[in-house]
Amino acid sequence: MTSPSTTLAPPNHALERTPEEWAETLGSWGEPRYRGIQVFRWLHQRGVFDPAAMTDLPRTLRARLEGEALAPPLETSYVHQSEDGTRKLLLGLGDQRTIEAVLIPMKSMAPGEGDTPEDSEGEADEAPRAWVTQCISSQVGCAMACVFCASGIAGFKRHLSAAEIVGQVMVGRTTLAATDERVRNVVFMGMGEPLHNYDAVARALTLLVHPDGLGLSKRRVTVSTSGLVPEIDRLGRDFGGQVQLAISLHSPDDSKRSEIMPINRKYPLAELVESLRRYPLPKRRRITIEYTLIDGFNATVADARALARLMRGIPVKVNVIPMNPVADNPLGAPSWEVVDAFQDALRAQGVASFVRRRKGDDIAAACGQLALAGEKKKVRVPLPVTS
Ligand code: SF4
Incomplete structure (x- = not known):
């Protein structure tokens, strides 16, 4: 499901880019494509929007990302x-x-209402959480x-x-x-x-x-x-x-x-x-x-x-x-x-x-x-x- 069978409408904002779209953008900046997944993880997995805190990225890239308006959307x-x-x-x-x-x-x-046995079917057991x-x-x-x-x-x-x-x-x-x-x-x-x-x-x-x-x-x-x-x-x-x-x-x-x-x-x-x-x-x-x-x-x-x-x-x-x-x-x-x-x-x-x-x-x-x-x-x- 990460790739729907039809093409998505273009992103309107940097926060809406998929890792693949980040790879395209960063590739056009002369960066290696694998940086796309790194940036995506900072934003979506870790919830970090400040490029200065993205410590595994080179300083030049962090500086360029400052221009992308990566602020929380709400x-x-x-x-x-x-x-x-x-x-x-x-x-x-x-x-x-x-x-x-x-x-x-x-x-x-x-x-x-929230969960039925088939909802959990095939899911890995996880530590109990609320x-x-x-x-x-x-x-x-x-x-x-x-x-x-x-x-x-x-x-x-x-x-x-x-x-x-x-x-x-x-x-x-x-x-x-x-x-x-x-x-x-x-x-x-x-x-x-x-x-x-x-x-x-x-x-x-x-x-x-x-x-x-x-x-x-x-x-x-x-x-x-x-x-x-x-x-x-x-x-x-x-x-x-x-x-x-x-x-x-x-x-x-x-x-x-x-x-x-x-x-x-x-x-x-x-x-x-x-x-x-x-x-x-x-x-x-x-x-x-x-x-x-x-x-x-x-x-x-x-x-x-x-x-x-x-x-x-x-x-x-x-x-x-x-x-x-x-x-x-x-x-x-x-x-x-x-x-x-x-x-x-x-x-x-x-x-x-x-x-x-x-x-x-x-x-x-x-x-x-x-x-x-x-x-x-x-x-x-x-x-x-x-x-
Ligand atoms: S129930 Fe309310 S929110 Fe849902 S479609 Fe109808 S008007 Fe819209």
Whole structure:
């Protein structure tokens, strides 16, 4: 996966170069190509951006790298810690905008939510650690306008660059550096529709899983989409199905889904489901179906059965999410009895499912909420936190 089958769009910034692109650049400066991997490791594996500290490089090269603007792409301006260990990072971009990333301890997840036996299959045993799933953003705001989502309500502001996407995971790593916790899973479930920003996301994926960089396992990076069919196909082609795919589905009924997710008018369920059948999923892996339960709208046993029928023949696991409260939005979560009945009905149809108990409610850790609050109220975030 370090080399997708199609060519990546050119990097916009030195921090976005792959080792091969660094080798090209350094080669054009008259340096040996192997220096490319050295520079890449300093930046992505060690998180060192100051060329003066890159001690295995010759002094002349370090001096030249000073001109490459190798600064961290974002700064942590605020960390909120929830009682359950979830940490929400508010991150400042160069243009004064803010995005969010969330660090979620995997021990606080529902069984099957963060890790399943097939997720670990073939992975080398490692020293026991406290593993963390990091939820990252791909855009500032979102153009998809899903009615249950704070980012959708905020509207689209701009795409993030590949450096800004990868930079979130670098910040996550630094935030956890003094603990025994490590980022193991990365999910594109923060602000933004990742496949609407395909070129930057494809480059970020390539960098995140590079063994000489952050070195994430391919199967531990999940792209979550509202259903952009051509880009689902493209992702499958470019990365051979190795990237985990999650679909924000939320209703098995076209008219209802279009009500809450305008993208469904462009790519209705039949087209979306066909794209899932085409996705080159490796054996024993499953696509995640994200299903937000909204009281009185999509949460009946009949809805669960219709969902199971829609997914028949596709290896899926359903992530049932009682709706997070969104300010000024009358929609809400059903009772736990309704949630349990929905899950039981899925199980009775042979569909694997798990219920996401909300993490970090006390810090507004739902998708888009913290950064949305910052955008709306023009909050100035004063506390410096290590980054
Ligand atoms: S749910 Fe996802 S795709 Fe829909 S508006 Fe929110 S961030 Fe965008």
